[in-house]
Amino acid sequence: MGPGSAAGPNTLASKVADAPAGNWVDRYAPAGLRPFLRLSRADRPIGGWLLMWPCWWSAALVALHQGSAGQTLWHLALFLVGAFVMRGAGCTLNDLVDRDIDDKVERTRSRPIPSGQVSVPGAAAWLGLQSLIGLVVLLQFNRFAVLLGISSLAVVAVYPFMKRITSWPQAVLGLAFSWGALMGWAGTAAGLALPALALFAGSVMWVIAYDTIYACQDKEDDAIVGVRSTALLFGDKAQAAVGAFYAGAVVLIGLALATNGSGLLSYLGLAGFALHLAQQVLRLDHRDGALCLTLFRSNRDAGAILFAGLIADCLWRWL
Structure with a gap:
């Protein structure tokens, strides 16, 4: 079947090329729902983790900063749901905008829209449903956080178009995927402060680096269809560039900890995070697409290491 042909949800053609084999969507999801879950990348949940951290x-x-648990557990639950739902909405929007490009790139032509699994009106309706769920989650926070969350939609909306006009779409993605570094603080404090701003800046650096690694998979196809990226911009210097952005992320997150009066356990989490990023840089070969995908996905674990240090510091103080 060609990329534009209709593919039933149980055929091999309906599987997405870069989805892990045996993922839960292909194995357990109702057949009629699978194309929509694939459109949201539910078969590849790494993006939800990276948005959540x-x-x-x-x-x-x-x-x-506040020295108490407060609503922390409730907010963590809200961010868990919100991150995965809004990542799905963002992927749906991205695929709607990129449908004229995805059918020309080997890795993406099997996605639900170019492969004919989901129609454009169907994808638009699915986008609306996910956005509505995200709005319900957002409205659980204070007014400042709600307005801050709504303001992020401008960045989300323009991101799919950036690869057409700039070699730095990864920087725009960094803004979108790091907005939670502001939201987590605002959701409790109803405002922002230097630790949150430093954390946000560090997260942007982190996203630029790991998405550059991700983009290295598609350099040849992107060059053919005229899509731009930092992977193409950096070329053979990708390893050094990724290392520089990762280093910037560590320094800025360290600044967030220092201005927040964080304790030893937070710094141990940051040290583990830094070591994980360092081994990614040492292993990176921008010509090896499979390795790039593996390293990109490993950032789920890097984010978990940093969070473990932060939450352990919280528990040490509370208990």
Whole structure:
């Protein structure tokens, strides 16, 4: 079947090329729902984790600042749901905008829209449903956080178009995927402070680096279809560039900890985070697409290490 042909949900053609084999969507989800879950990347949940970690880091950071648990557990639950739902909405929007490009790129032509699994009106309706769920989650926070969350939609809306006009779409993605570093603090404090701003800046650096690694998979196809990225911009210097951005992330997050009066356990989490990023840089070969995907996905664990240090610091103080 060609990329534009209709593919039933149980055929091999309906599977997405870069989805892990045996993922839960292909194995357990109702057949009629699978194309929509694939459109949301539910078969590849790494993006939800990467969107969630800055939210959770920030929620833990503000809990340390205030010295009490407060609504931390409730906010962590909200950010968990919100991150995965809004990541799905963002992917749906991205695929709607990129449907004229995805059918020309080997890795993406099997996605639900170019492969014919989901129609454009169907994808638009799915986007609306996910956005509505995200709004319900957002409205659980204070007014400042609600307005801050709504303001992020401008960044989310323009991101899919950036690869057409700039070599730095990863920087715009960094703003979108790091917004949670502001939201976690705002959701509790109803305002912002230097630790949250430093955490946000560090997270942006982190996202630029790991998404550059991700973009290295598609350099040849992107060059052919005219899509721009930092992977193409850096070329053979990708390893050094990724290392520089990761280093910037560590320094800025360290600044967030220092201005927040964080304790030893937070710094141990940051040290583990830094070591994880360092081994990614040492292993990175921008010509090896499979390795790049593996390293990109490993940032789920890097984010978990940093959060573990922050929440352990919280528990040490509370208990």
